[in-house]
Amino acid sequence: MATDCLFCKIASGEIPATLVYEDEQVVAFHDIEPQAPQHLLIIPRRHIRTTLDLTAQDESLVGHIYRVAAKLARQFGIADDGFRLVNNCNEAGGQVVWHLHFHLLGGRRMTWPPG
Numbered sequence: 128m129a130t131d132c133l134f135c136k137i138a139s140g141e142i143p144a145t146l147v148y149e150d151e152q153v154v155a156f157h158d159i160e161p162q163a164p165q166h167l168l169i170i171p172r173r174h175i176r177t178t179l180d181l182t183a184q185d186e187s188l189v190g191h192i193y194r195v196a197a198k199l200a201r202q203f204g205i206a207d208d209g210f211r212l213v214n215n216c217n218e219a220g221g222q223v224v225w226h227l228h229f230h231l232l233g234g235r236r237m238t239w240p241p242g
C-alpha cells in the first residue's frame with residue numbers, strides 16, 4: 128500500500144466508501160462526485176500509479192477489471208442501454224487520483240467526442 132494514497136486507503140477500508148463489489152484483486156465503489164446517474168469506480172487493490180505502469184504480470188488483472196465492469200453494468204441496469212468505461216491517464220487525460228482506476232458511467236446518453 129502506498130502511504131497517502133486515497134484509493135489504497137479505500138481498498139484497505141481505512142477511508143470509507145460505498146463499496147458495490149470486492150474480491151481479492153479489485154474493489155468497486157460509487158464515485159463521490161457522480162458525472163452520470165450511475166458512476167462507479169473500479170480499482171485494483173494493489174497500488175498501480177497509472178496505465179503506463181502496468182506490466183505483463185498485470186494482463187490478467189486488467190482483463191478481470193473489464194469482466195467486473197461488465198458484471199456491474201448488468202447489475203446496475205446500464206448494460207443494455209449502454210455505458211462508458213473510462214481510464215484517465217496523466218494530467219492532460221484528466222487523472223487527479225494517482226492510483227489506477229476505471230470509471231463506469233451510465234444511465235444517460237454519453238457524448239462524443241468526450242470533453
Ligand code: AMP
Binds near residue numbers: 133156158168223225
Ligand atoms: P480521475 O479524474 O480519473 O483521477 O478520477 C478521480 C475520481 O475519484 C473523480 O471522479 C472523483 O470524484 C473520485 N473521488 C475522489 N475522492 C473520492 C472518494 N473519497 N470516494 C469516491 N470517489 C472519489
Ligand code: ZN
Binds near residue numbers: 133136174175
Ligand atoms: Zn494507491
